[in-house]
Amino acid sequence: MLIGSGIVVALIVVVVGWLAYSAFGIKSDLEDARVDANAARKAVLSGDQDAATSRAQAAASSAKSASDRAHGVVWAAAASVPLLGSPLKSVQEMSDTVADFATEVLVPTADLGAALDPSELRRGDTIGTAPLAAAQPQLAKLAAASDVYVTRVEGIDPSWLGQVADARDELYGLVHDASGTLNGSNVAAQLLPAMTGADGPRNYFVALQTPSESRGTGGLVGGFAILNATKGRLTAPELGANNDFRYPTTPQTDLGSDFNSLYATFHPYTDFRNANMSPSFPDAAQIWIANWHEVTGEQLDGAIALDPIALSYVLKVTGPLTLPGGEKITADNVVPITLSTSYERFADNNQARKDYLQSISKAAVKQLSTFKGDTSALLEALGRGVHERRIMVYSTDPDEEKILQTTNLGHEIGDVDAPYASVTIQNAGGNKLDYYLRRKLEYVAAGCSSDKRDSVITMQLTNTLDDLSLPDYVIAPNGTAFPIDKGTALSNVEFLLSKGATVKGVFVDDQEVLYQDGTLGGHPYVGAMVQVPPGKTVTVKVFATEPTWPGEAVVPVQPLVDNPEVTVRVPECGS
Incomplete structure (x- = not known):
């Protein structure tokens, strides 16, 4: 019995030792694969195809080694033990996934390095999309x-x-990032050639949005430009302030009964200031395009919107703008200047302020069209703006628009059968106090045990204004009948809920209030006016x-001055 027990103990020690040895080898192999995979992705994006191929192949080799170790006889036997073998089985699956991913995705992606090289995308002041277009089928x-x-x-x-569990999360991050890069490149390959004028x-x-006075897509349009794209060369022959756009006196399009019932009293079809009240960018784009055609006779091919925060990301790459008088506009000061201090500086001369902001716009267009620096860094800056939904694009071509709506560029109300919560702030005070607003958004829902459940969407607004000596144009109510004090933000807070949701009540600081209801984009709409x-x-x-x-819950965030804290506690239920 003693001999038999000793043999069993010895076998256990050998098995545990072998598992420990294998675990060390697997961990080392997977770490090597992770490092090489990340290096391969960076090499692709920097245009170094040789390095990309070499590191991708190294990642595949290390991952294959980890997979072989995880399917050894001892490891496989231990992984089959109920409960205790669960981590070992997970390691097997991770090793197999990394090996297959490296072979089937990483290595072929490295072979497309020339098409994905950002430096090849720009040639002087022209966007060269031919390599990207040629690679599109493989990218897809x-x-x-x-x-x-x-x-x-x-x-x-x-x-x-x-x-x-930590290793699984790291693997998810790696695969998710690679998927994002490939999907983004595929979208670019489908859209960029035609949309930059390759076919005509x-x-x-x-639209240049100013989120110091909020609207559904971000902010009041403070200026505009007409952008021409011909064979990859972008120019802006026409720029203007918002009051330069001569609007028709009658609506030139009709966005339907749901839109009209919510926004008709604000005259979005004929008042330039309110064309973008809907959080769906295609709504605003269609109004702008239709009105431009009526006024000028020119048929536009789409619309684009961005804000000064997105511009600040770009200026970190391109360097500062120099205005005609020598003033420098930098990544650090462009946001406060365009959204705040210019209103103080030109408190008594609104036209001078518009002219000043126009000079910034012209300098920015010139800077971007002549920039010859790091294209990869520029794309990263633009990508950040897209990720935060600060850059929006609409195309009149139905096929292009369908692709755009699969990305953050589309900025459309999500037509999704999933948990959904969108909260939009509309400035109702006619001032610039949204520059000082800070938001916290929370979406909470009960479990998955029944076909209906309770949910709560919370928007917390904080007014950080601490200087009541600012010009009335900034802090006083302008054009509203509501009796509010200077410095008090008057906001219509608009909620879009999950499809099929029923409102039980709306509360402001725990007091139930009356609210406007309706439907927009297939989602129930709730609006409540608040003073902050x-x-x-x-x-x-x-x-x-x-x-x-x-x-998974869909919670789009309105692009304002802040990047709000968003908390989502909604269980991800099965199909």
């Missing part, structure tokens, strides 16, 4: 394959062992009953 296949691997990693049980000239309405005095915080809550939709 790789993007689809990468999406499969994202789903595959999501399906790996993180198990009860923290180290394995294109003309776009460009300087230095104070106001909380608006919408209580609802919503269908227990499957999938």
Whole structure:
């Protein structure tokens, strides 16, 4: 018995030792694969195809080694043990996924290095899209394959062992980032050639939004430009302030009964200031395009919008703008100047302020059209603006618009059968106090046990204004009948809920209030007017009953001055 027990103990020691040795080898191999995979992705984006190919192949080799170790006889036997073997089985699945991903996605992506090289995208002041267009069919296949691997990693049980769970999260981040790059490149390959004039000239309405006075898509349009794209060369032959745009006196388009019932009293079709009240960018784009055609006879091919925060990201790459008088506009001062201090500087001369802001716009257009620096860094800056939904694009071509709506560029109300919460701030005071507003958004819903569940959407608004000596144009009510004090932000807070949701009540600081209701983009709409005095915080809550939709919650964020804190506690239910 003693001999038999000794043999069993010895076998256990050998097995545990072998598992430990294998685990060390697998960990080392996967870490090597992760490092090489990240290096390959960076090499692709920097245009170094040789390095990209070499590092991708190295990642595939290390991942294959990890997979072989994880399928050894001892490891496989231990992984089959119920509960105790769960972490080992998860490691097997991760090793297999990394090996397959490296072989089927990373290595072929590296072979497309020339097409994805940012330096090849720009030639002087022209966008060269031919290599990208030629690679589009292969990019589409790789993007689809990468999406499969994202789903595959999501399906790996993180198990009860923290180290394995952490490794699974790291793998998810790697695969998710690669999928984002490939999908973004595929979208660019489908859209950029035609939209930059490869098949003939294109003309776009460009809106410069100022989120110090909020609107549905971000901010009041302070200026505009007409952008021409011909064979990859972009020019802006016409720029103007908002009061330069001569609007027709009658509507030139009709966005439907839902839109009209919510916004008709603000005359969005004929008042330039209110064309972008809907949070759906295509709504604003169609109004601008239709009105431009009526006034000028020119048929535009789409519309673009951006704000000074997105411009600040670009200026970090391109360097400062120099105005005719020698003043420098930098990444650090462009936002406060355009959204705040210019109103103080030109408090008594509104036209001089508009002329000043126009000079900034002209300098920015010139800087971008002549920039010859790091294209990769410029694309990264633009990507940040897109990620934050600060850059929006609409195309009159239905096929192009359908693709745009799969990205943050589309900025459309999501037509999704999933948990949904969108909160939009509309400035109702006719001032610039939204520069001082800070937001916190929370979306909470009950579990998945029934076909309907309770949910709460909360928007907390804080007015950080601490200087009541600012010009009336900035802090006083202008054009509103509401009796509000200087410095008090008057905001219509608009909620879009999950499809099929029913509102139970709306509360402002725990007091139930009356609200406007309706429908927009297939989603129930709720609007409540609130006042936020300087230095104070106001909380608006919408209580609802919503269908227990499957999938991850969709919570788009309105691009204002702040990047709000967003909390989502909505369980991801099955189909």
